[in-house]
Amino acid sequence: MTVAQNDTAAPAPSDFIRDIVAQHVAEKRYAKIVTRFPPEPNGYLHIGHAKSICLNFGIARENNGQCNLRFDDTNPTKEDVEYVDSILADVKWLIGGWADDRIGFKPADATPVSRTVDGKQDFFLPAILPADAAGAKLAPFHASDYFDQLYECAVALIRKGQAFVCDLNAEEMDKYRGAPDKPGRESPFRNRSISENLDLFARMKAGEFPDGARTLRAKIDMTAPNVWLRDPVLYRIRHADHHQTGGKWCIYPMYDFAHCVSDYIEGITHSICTLEFEVHRPLYDWILTNLDLPRPLPHQYEFARLNIGYTVMSKRKLMQLVQEKLVCGWDDPRMPTICGLRRRGVPASALRRFAYNIGVTKFNSLTDVAVLEHAIRDELNPSALRRLAVLDPVKLVLTNLPAGQVIECDAVNNPQDENPTTRKVALTREVYIDRDDFTETPPPKYFRLKPGGEVRLKYACIIKCDEVVKDATGQVVELRCTADLETRSGGLNAGRKVKGTIHWVSATHCLDAEVRLYDRLFTVAEPDAEGDFKQHLNPRSLAVVTAKLESSLQDARPDQRYQFERLGYFALDPVDSPPGASRLVFNRTITLKDTWGKAAG
Ligand code: ATP
Ligand code: MG
Numbered sequence: 001m002t003v004a005q006n007d008t009a010a011p012a013p014s015d016f017i018r019d020i021v022a023q024h025v026a027e028k029r030y031a032k033i034v035t036r037f038p039p040e041p042n043g044y045l046h047i048g049h050a051k052s053i054c055l056n057f058g059i060a061r062e063n064n065g066q067c068n069l070r071f072d073d074t075n076p077t078k079e080d081v082e083y084v085d086s087i088l089a090d091v092k093w094l095i096g097g098w099a100d101d102r103i104g105f106k107p108a109d110a111t112p113v114s115r116t117v118d119g120k121q122d123f124f125l126p127a128i129l130p131a132d133a134a135g136a137k138l139a140p141f142h143a144s145d146y147f148d149q150l151y152e153c154a155v156a157l158i159r160k161g162q163a164f165v166c167d168l169n170a171e172e173m174d175k176y177r178g179a180p181d182k183p184g185r186e187s188p189f190r191n192r193s194i195s196e197n198l199d200l201f202a203r204m205k206a207g208e209f210p211d212g213a214r215t216l217r218a219k220i221d222m223t224a225p226n227v228w229l230r231d232p233v234l235y236r237i238r239h240a241d242h243h244q245t246g247g248k249w250c251i252y253p254m255y256d257f258a259h260c261v262s263d264y265i266e267g268i269t270h271s272i273c274t275l276e277f278e279v280h281r282p283l284y285d286w287i288l289t290n291l292d293l294p295r296p297l298p299h300q301y302e303f304a305r306l307n308i309g310y311t312v313m314s315k316r317k318l319m320q321l322v323q324e325k326l327v328c329g330w331d332d333p334r335m336p337t338i339c340g341l342r343r344r345g346v347p348a349s350a351l352r353r354f355a356y357n358i359g360v361t362k363f364n365s366l367t368d369v370a371v372l373e374h375a376i377r378d379e380l381n382p383s384a385l386r387r388l389a390v391l392d393p394v395k396l397v398l399t400n401l402p403a404g405q406v407i408e409c410d411a412v413n414n415p416q417d418e419n420p421t422t423r424k425v426a427l428t429r430e431v432y433i434d435r436d437d438f439t440e441t442p443p444p445k446y447f448r449l450k451p452g453g454e455v456r457l458k459y460a461c462i463i464k465c466d467e468v469v470k471d472a473t474g475q476v477v478e479l480r481c482t483a484d485l486e487t488r489s490g491g492l493n494a495g496r497k498v499k500g501t502i503h504w505v506s507a508t509h510c511l512d513a514e515v516r517l518y519d520r521l522f523t524v525a526e527p528d529a530e531g532d533f534k535q536h537l538n539p540r541s542l543a544v545v546t547a548k549l550e551s552s553l554q555d556a557r558p559d560q561r562y563q564f565e566r567l568g569y570f571a572l573d574p575v576d577s578p579p580g581a582s583r584l585v586f587n588r589t590i591t592l593k594d595t596w597g598k599a600a601g
Helices: 016-026 047-062 082-093 143-159 170-177 196-204 255-265 275-289 315-323 340-343 348-358 369-380 552-553 596-601
Strands: 034-037 066-072 113-117 120-124 162-167 216-220 234-239 252-254 269-276 301-302 386-389 392-396 407-412 423-425 430-434 454-457 461-470 476-484 510-518 542-550 560-563 568-572 584-590
Touching: 016 047, 016 269, 016 301, 034 047, 034 269, 047 066, 047 082, 047 269, 047 340, 047 348, 066 082, 066 143, 082 340, 082 348, 113 143, 120 143, 120 255, 143 162, 143 196, 143 216, 143 234, 143 252, 143 255, 162 196, 196 234, 216 275, 234 255, 252 255, 255 269, 255 275, 275 301, 340 348, 340 584, 348 369, 369 568, 369 584, 423 552, 510 552, 510 560, 542 552
Parallel strands: 034 066, 269 301, 386 560, 392 476, 510 584
Antiparallel strands: 113 120, 162 216, 216 234, 234 252, 392 430, 407 423, 454 461, 461 476, 510 542, 560 568, 568 584
């Protein structure tokens, strides 16, 4: 389905997850719909995460619910505050203005509570903001905030005889686990007494054993067809400082244990994740059920992850591109990261539109990058200011205009506006046009400039090419033309038509700017289908040119998007051309039309 330009007002899309939520709302099953987006801070977010963010925050928004931005920070050795900060910035940017901050963040001082309800142990985070909490200091959620509660839960499972301390090392554990078609074998440590397990687990926490010496495992079923139920590890020893909890812990919970308990503590109703977690769902349910908790349990629902052609979509691979300096960083505008797309000039609303357009399904597939490109163009077309720019300039002299004469032409800022405004652009004796708007050997139906031919200079007048000047190598260095000034708007021959209209800028009233032109990062649709994905990098994914821009772009703003007429959509590079910088650097966000098919063919 398509979404109106102002997507805050657009009707919500429908999909199988939203159908489930709607059913639960109709049944009044929950007091409030609560979802979460749980990134692991071990890399930067990519556009696949954007799909998950739009889904989780979207469902919360549509149901007056809440979506917790939760750092799934249980693996201290792979995590870093750099990633925490970037994720926070990316999520805020992506949902900013679309969803209330308060649906993603908690009061900064909210702390989890452990309590007993009807003889049952409960854990609870009072994170729901009162309506008048505007201005309260807000903070994201962290799984690490619940390390105390997670520890208590682990102890509770030990007390029930449902978890044990195991001394097998990782390699031995693999052997004991069996295979999907072969049952596993029980660990020789499985039948330790509850008191011995309690003692050993406390000593694991106290730091008595080195990394890898022992684990805490759930006691489920070593013959279960689902290998995730074969006594999975719940806790491991890692003598490592954590970016949130410092040196307090030397044992850390595994994802499967931390995730479901964190969901419960936060009162999540719908825990939405990608399909590869479907096989983990029985374990998710087993842990929560066996903790014997007093409040309604969260449930996990899975959808197909986003894969897009001509790029890679895994933090690990994107990390390789950054570390091996194959791109200029996580925010390289060719990267499928949220910060890369932002730097390239893609508006947040375009990513949300894209997420809506692709929908949510149960089947993995490869999304055509053209779908993303469409969403970007649809978003930029109504709002981008039209400007004149020349990327590959060749000089054109209007021989019948005296040097020094300036003719002010009215140029439309955006024809999509209800009441389009105009600005003045200077027509002078010397102008620049783009080199490929002229040819000496025109193919059939060539409507741009050729020797003896006529074109209209956009917003100005019709010109005729009288003479082609070349240098010693045969390269065209100047086109000498006559301007028919009566074909200007308001002139005697204003109505005279020619087939071609080209863009131009005055050679004496223009600016130089660095313009970066991007192409797809990879030359094949599925770079990671076989072999090393890096061998498919597109050597021509970046071209840098010195362009000539109309002088009004001197005042270009970082938050404004521009359409350089006939060339595409452009934005100032926020890193290399920040406000007040002495040089102008523009990124081409996207071309006006999909030219890839032609170029590749
Ligand atoms: P990657 O596989 O790219 O390294 P990840 O799954 O390890 O990513 P997490 O930080 O664990 O990254 O992801 C946070 C959330 O985003 C999870 O709920 C995950 O299911 C979801 N997610 C990750 N990748 C995609 C994707 N390509 N499409 C949709 N959702 C995704
Ligand atoms: Mg993950």
